Amino acid sequence: MLAFVAPAIAQQPVSDEVFKGLREFYQRTARADGSFQPGVDPNYLGMSDSAFSDMAAVTYACVLHKTFGWELPQREKTVQWLLSRQRPEGDFFNEAGTVDPKSPQGRTYNTTQALVALRSLGVKPKFDPLPVFEEIMRQDYKSLPAYSTSFFPLAYLCAGRPIPEQADRAIRALMVQAADGYLNDHVAATFHASHYYSLVGEPTPKAELMVARILRDQNANGGWLLNTPSRDRHATFDAVFTLRHEGHNQPDCRAGIERAARWALACRNADGGFGHFPGSTSDADAVYFQVGTLVMAGVLKRADPPPSDPHLLGWGHLMPLREAGASDPLRITHSGWVGGVAFSPDGKSLATACSDGVVRLFDPRTGQLLEALRGHSDCAAAVAFSPDSRRLVTGGYDHTARIWDWQMGAVVNPLSGHTGAVLSAAYAPGGSLVATAGIDQTIRLWDAFTGRPERTLRGHKSWVNSIAFLPGGERLISGSSDGTVKVWSVSSGELLKTLEATPAEVRSIAVSPDGKLVAAGIRYGVIKLWETADWKERRSWTTAGDDVWAVAFAADSTRLFTAAGEWNRPAAVATWDVASGEQVGRMQLTGEILCLAISPDGQRLAAGASDRTVSVWNVRPSGPAVSSPDR
Numbered sequence: 120m121l122a123f124v125a126p127a128i129a130q131q132p133v134s135d136e137v138f139k140g141l142r143e144f145y146q147r148t149a150r151a152d153g154s155f156q157p158g159v160d161p162n163y164l165g166m167s168d169s170a171f172s173d174m175a176a177v178t179y180a181c182v183l184h185k186t187f188g189w190e191l192p193q194r195e196k197t198v199q200w201l202l203s204r205q206r207p208e209g210d211f212f213n214e215a216g217t218v219d220p221k222s223p224q225g226r227t228y229n230t231t232q233a234l235v236a237l238r239s240l241g242v243k244p245k246f247d248p249l250p251v252f253e254e255i256m257r258q259d260y261k262s263l264p265a266y267s268t269s270f271f272p273l274a275y276l277c278a279g280r281p282i283p284e285q286a287d288r289a290i291r292a293l294m295v296q297a298a299d300g301y302l303n304d305h306v307a308a309t310f311h312a313s314h315y316y317s318l319v320g321e322p323t324p325k326a327e328l329m330v331a332r333i334l335r336d337q338n339a340n341g342g343w344l345l346n347t348p349s350r351d352r353h354a355t356f357d358a359v360f361t362l363r364h365e366g367h368n369q370p371d372c373r374a375g376i377e378r379a380a381r382w383a384l385a386c387r388n389a390d391g392g393f394g395h396f397p398g399s400t401s402d403a404d405a406v407y408f409q410v411g412t413l414v415m416a417g418v419l420k421r422a423d424p425p426p427s428d429p430h431l432l433g434w435g436h437l438m439p440l441r442e443a444g445a446s447d448p449l450r451i452t453h454s455g456w457v458g459g460v461a462f463s464p465d466g467k468s469l470a471t472a473c474s475d476g477v478v479r480l481f482d483p484r485t486g487q488l489l490e491a492l493r494g495h496s497d498c499a500a501a502v503a504f505s506p507d508s509r510r511l512v513t514g515g516y517d518h519t520a521r522i523w524d525w526q527m528g529a530v531v532n533p534l535s536g537h538t539g540a541v542l543s544a545a546y547a548p549g550g551s552l553v554a555t556a557g558i559d560q561t562i563r564l565w566d567a568f569t570g571r572p573e574r575t576l577r578g579h580k581s582w583v584n585s586i587a588f589l590p591g592g593e594r595l596i597s598g599s600s601d602g603t604v605k606v607w608s609v610s611s612g613e614l615l616k617t618l619e620a621t622p623a624e625v626r627s628i629a630v631s632p633d634g635k636l637v638a639a640g641i642r643y644g645v646i647k648l649w650e651t652a653d654w655k656e657r658r659s660w661t662t663a664g665d666d667v668w669a670v671a672f673a674a675d676s677t678r679l680f681t682a683a684g685e686w687n688r689p690a691a692v693a694t695w696d697v698a699s700g701e702q703v704g705r706m707q708l709t710g711e712i713l714c715l716a717i718s719p720d721g722q723r724l725a726a727g728a729s730d731r732t733v734s735v736w737n738v739r740p741s742g743p744a745v746s747s748p749d750r
Contacts (some may be wrong), residue, residue, distance in 0.1 A: 121300055125289070125575075126602075127626055133384070133418060134345050134411060134418060134419050134420065137387065137410075137413070137419060138187065138419070139204045140387070140391025140392070140393070141183070141279040141392075141406070141410065142160065142189070142391070142436045142686055143390070143391040144390060144391040144392040144401065144406065145180055145183075145184070145192065146192060147159050147181075147182050147390070147660075148176070148403065148708075149180075149191075149192040149193065149631045151193075151196075152196060152200055153177075153191075153193045153194075153195070153196025153197035153198070153199060153200040154173065154176070154177050154197070154200050155167035155176040155180045156176065156403075156421055157175075157176050157181055157402055157403045157404070158391050158392070158400060158401055158402055158403065159401060161390065161614060162497055163400065163406065163725075164403075165216075165402060165403065166352070166395065166399075166400070166402045166404060166405070166618060167352045167353070167395065167402070167404045167405070168308040168403075168404040168569065169402055169403045170216060170217055170404075171216050171217055171218050171228070171405040172213035172215075172216035172217075172220075172225070172228060172229055172232070172233045172234055172626050173213050173214060173215040173216050173217050174204065174211065174213050174216075174228070174229045174236075174277060175216075175232060175348050175403065175404055176404070177197065177200065177201065177236060178232040178235055178236040178433075178532045179232065179403055179404065179406065179407035179433070180197075180238070180403065181235075181236040181239045182235065182239055182407065182432050182433040183410060183433075184239075184408060184423075185239040185240075185426050185432060186414065186421050186422065186424030186426065186433075186436070186437060187203070187419075187421065188197050188421075188423075188426075188430060191523065191594055193316040193469075197240070198237075198240055198242050198540060200585060201233055201237055202237075202242070202243075202244070202245055202387060203239075204229070205244055205245055205246055205248070207246055208246070208250070208251065209230070209244075209246045209247050209249065209251045209451055210226045210230050210241075210248065210251040211228065211229040211230045211232075211233035211234075211244075211248070212225070212229055213225065215231050215368050219723040221706055223255050223259035223260070223263060224262075224263055224264070224267070226249065226251055226255065227251075227252070227255055227263060227267060227270050227271075227274075228267075228270070230248050230251050230252075230274060230299060231270045231273055231274040231277075234248060234273075234274050234277035234278060235273065235277055235402075235431065235432070236433050236434060237277075238424070238428060238432075239432055241533065242662075243676075244278075245692075246591075247278075248274070249274075249278055249280065250267035250747070252271060252275065252286070253286075256271075256285075256286045256289060257547050259736070260289065260290070261293070262448075264673055265293075265302060265303045265305075265307070265308035265311070265663075266284065266307045266310075266311050267311070267317050268290050268293060268294055268308075268311045268312065269311040269312075269314040269315040269318060269434075271286060272287070272290075272315060272319055272429065273289055273314075273318055273582045275509045275545070275581050276318060276430075276431055277431050278314070279378070280701065281319070281702050281703070281704070281705060282319065282581050283368050283660075283685075283702075284691060284693060284705070285585055287319065287691075287705070288394045290315070290647045294308075294312045294666050295494065296312070296324060296325050298328070298332075299325075299326075299328050299331070300325035300326065300328030300329035300331075300332065301329065301332060302323075302327065304344075304548035305344075305350075306333065306336070306343055306351075306354050306357045306358050306361070307328055307353060307354065307357050307732075309333075309357070309361060310353075310356075310357030310358070310360055310361050310399070313326070313329065313360065313365055314360065314434065314435050314438075315365055316466055317364055317432065317438055317707060319707075320704075320705070321705075321706070321707050323364075324569070326365035327365075329359065329361055329365055330362060330365050330366045330369075330372065330654070333358045333361055333362055333373055333375070334362070334371055334372070336358075337358070337375050337378065337379070340378075340385075341355075341378035341379050341380075341381050341382030342354070342355050342382040342396075343355050343358045343379075344377065344396070345359075348395065348396055350587055352396075352404075352405070352408075353408050354384060354410075355383060355408070355412055356408040356409070356411050356412050356415075356434070356436075358375075358379065359375075359376050359379045359412050359415050359416065359437075359693075360415060360435050360438070361441070362375055362376055362436070363376060363415050363440070364438065364440060364637070368431040369624075375671070376415065376416050377414055377416065379414060379416065380413055380416035380417075382397075383409040383410075383412040383416075384413070384418070385397045386399065386405065386409050386547045387409070388400075388401045390688055390699050392405070392406050392407035393405045393406045393410065393652065395408075402482060407433065407434075408434075410436075411433065411434065411436030412436075414436045414437065415436050416707075421437060425437070426495075429510060433605050438542070442645055443496075447737040448485075448706070448734035448735055448736045449484075449486050449731065449734070449736075450486075450492050450732050450733070450734050450735075451471070451481055451486045451733040451734075451735070452473065452731060452732055453459065453473045453475070453479070453732065453733065454473065454475045454477075454731065455473045455474030455475040455498070455583075455731060456473070456474045456713065456727075456728070456729040456730075456731060457471050457472065457473055457474075457713060457714065457727030457728060457729075457731070458472050458498065458499070458500040458713050458714055458727065459471065459472030459499065459501045459502040459503070459513075459514075459544075459714050459726045459734050460472075460473065460502070460716040460727045460733060461502045461503050461504050461511075461716050461728070462483065462504070462716050462717065462718040462719060462723070462724070462725065463508040463520075464504060464506055464507070464508050464719050465508040465719075466718050466719050466720055466722075467483075467508070468480045468481070468483070468489060468504075468508065468525075469480070469481045469482075469716070469725055469733075469735065470482040470502045470504065470525075471498055471502065471727060471733050472499035472501055472502040472513060472514075472515075472727075473498075473499055474497040474498040474500075474589070475498075475499075475744050476493070476494075476496060476497060476498060476515065476517075477491050477492065477493050477495075477499065478491075478492040478495070478499050478502055478511065478513050479491050479492070480525055481733075483718065483723055483725065483735055486735070489632065490525055490526070492511070492513070492523055492525060492526055492528060494521055494530055495513065495515035495516075495519065495521070496517040497515055497516035497517040497519050497540075498515060498540075499513055499514070499515045499516075500514055500515055500516060500540065500541065500542055500621070501513060501515075501520075501542060501544040501555070502514075502544065502676060503543060503544045503545050503546050503553075504546065504547050505550050506548060506549070506550040506565065507550060509524060509525070509526060510522055510523060510524055510531065510546075510567070511523045511525050511527065511546045512534075512545075512546060512553045512555070512556050512567075512691040513544065514540075514541030514542065514544045514557065515540070515541055516540040516541075516559075517540075518535075518537045518538060518539060518540065519533060519534060519537070519541065520533075520534035520537070520541050520543065520544055520553075520555040520565075521533050521534060522534065522553060522570060528533055531570070532565075532568075532569065532570025533570065534555060534563070534565050534570055536562065536563055536572055536575075537555065537557050537559050537561070538559040539557050539558030539559035539695075540556045540557050540558045541555050541556070542556060542558065542582065542583065542584050542585070542586045543555070543556045543557070543583065543584060543586045543594075544556075544586075545586050545587055545588055546567065546588075547588050547592040547609065548588060548590060548591060548592040549592050550565050550567060551568070552564055552565065552566065552567055552573065552592070552609065553565045553566075553567045553577070553587075554586050554588070554595055556583035556584075556597060557582065557583060557587075558582045558583075560577070560579045560580065560581060560582065560583060560599075561575050561576065561577055561579075561583065562575070562576040562579075562583055562586060562595070562597055562607070563575050563576075563678055564576070564609065564612075574612045575612075576595075576597075576612050578605060578613075578614050578617075579599040579601050579603065579605065580599070580601040581599055581600035581601040582599060582600040582623075583597050583598070583599050583622070583626075584598055584599060584600060584625060584626055584627065585597070585598040585625070585626070585627045585628045586628070587628055587629060587630045587637075588609070588630070589630055589634055589651065590630070590632070590633075590634040591634070593608070593609055593610065594606055594607065594609060594615065595607045595609050596628055596629040596630060596637055597628070598620070598625035598626070598627060598639055599622075599624075599625055600624040601625060602619065602620055602622055602623060602625060603617050603618060603620055603625065604617075604618040604620050604625055604628060604637065605617050605618070606618075606638055606654070616654050618649060618654060619657075620639050620641060620647055621639075621641045621642070623642040623643055623645070624642040624666075625640070625642075626640045626641060626642055626666055626668050626669075626723045627639070627640035627667060627668055627669045628640070628670065628744065629679075630651075631670050631672040631676040631697075632670070632672060632674055632675070632676050633676040634651060635650065635651055635652070635676065636648055636649065636650065636651065636657065636672070636676070636697065637649045637651060638670045638672065638679055638681075638685075639670065640666075640667030640668060640669060640670040640681055640682075641666075642667075643664055643665075643666065644661050644666070644667060644683060645659065645662075645667065646659070646660055646661075646662065646663040646667055646670065646679075646681055646695075647659045648679075648697070652689070656701050658681045660700060662683055662693060663679065665683040665685040665690065666683060666684065666685060667682070667683045667715045668682055668683065668684060668711070668712060668714065669682040669712060669713065669714045669715035669726070670682075670715065671680070671715040671716060671717050671724070672717070673717060673721055673738075674717060674718075674719065674720060674721030675721060676697065677696070677697055677698070678694055678695060678696060678697060679694075679697055680688055680693070680694055680695075680701070680715055680717065680724060681695065681711075681715075682691055682712035682714075682715050682726055683694050683712065684710070684711030684712045684728070684729070690707075690710065690711050690712045690728070691705050691706060691707045691708060691712075692705070692706040692712060692715065692724065692726055693705055693734075694706075706724075706726075706734075706736055708726060708728050708730075708732070709728070709732070710728035710729045710730025710731075710732065711728060712726050712727070712728050712729075713727050713728060714726070715727075715729040721738070722737060722738065723735055723736065723737060723738065724736045724738045724742065
């Protein structure tokens, strides 16, 4: 985690005075029912969020009390007030404020804010709120203001789940950036994009351009009033968040944040609250955003120990910083689509099979090319290492497979006999056998040392897309476009079991390293798991609807990585907790993902794509990938 350097104005007397005033402001605005009024004057109707919905003042009071480790004046009444505002349908509603509580905007705003407040209090809602967002994502999300984008991942994470792939894709399509990185020519929509990508744990596109414009736009007084005050009320908070999270602690960003902190302090009033601008009435909404600016600037210190789930507390004033480049994958460019990837068992090499017919080996840490193997006369589509890491088996559209001594750059054994493209290849755990499979509906076993054919396994009625050996090498699993997964005896060639997986096509299969599970990626977004002990289906779920081209288990067998895609559009690798079936991580690519591989130590994940790239991420041996938000 990057250390953020606090500005020189972070002096104890300043924070003590601000804290004392804030406590007094909240004592004076607390209501008997546990809610909070927008300002000290009971007749004041609020401004911005606090005028929009009576949910705002309550949420921001909960968030700031949690930030500093304070007790709410009437915590239990506040909890009950929040819970009383939820309908059985899952949405929360306002009784006061300008927004229509039944409108898509009102339902999105109120439900997200209530979930943030309840999360800060450690309380679950009475009813599942996520159907509200699922309903809005059918169509109404397109009509919401540009500053609504990060509401969706925030709400889902507060409810305990990452935003679903299909919803994520749809929201991203709304976040169209200009050449300078800005959205809608305004810092608010731009902030919500930065907040969005921070929540999903991914690099923000055009972040450097965003930062450059924000620094150019800052006023001499430290604020960002570029339009009418009513349009720029949150501009300073928005700018500071973006500078902090996209500026990577650059000196000019630190200086800009220090100026912004001085401006925020200039908005403080005698009643202990803050206005949106110097001289403006103290308002519950302004209090959160000005105080949030001071927290991000290091002027006000959060509670120690810090609150749990700091990234879900409000609009990101406690969002942990992402280390520069930590979630950026290593990208290796090819001259065609990449249909196969494999890590060597010793972890020192990454092999790729490319549509230009070339199989390449790279250093997975640096992307340096180690060797290029040329021999296939058509697309190379499959690649697998021998257990000693010295040899490779490859398969191609030229109907052949080949065994290579890759360090010598030479073919050891050509494997001829297939009558169609070879789509998958695997080494048996002992290294003495190689299996290949493809469009001709067969699986062929070969002596790995001589290249002599051992036996042919027949039984599939369509393409065999994926094969894998179980640990021990006595059984082999195959997945086919005929919709089945089959289990074979390696020694006899006998078909032991047929799993009727789908009426569609099985695109990919994987065996967990502990040998207890088999996963299948299926056309139209379906993923299935079976127990190898009895071959009973353990779990089935549907993703965004694209074909699941690749599946791979983590080295400890606790997580499953799946990759989907369709027609060369951006896709993602999803990370699933095997025990619960919950999605716990997501890594975005720019093209359709065709293949996956995990390094033997579980530290790296590689994905080959149709956009001619291979991406290599660092992933944790346990828990979500680094690109996922800290949970």
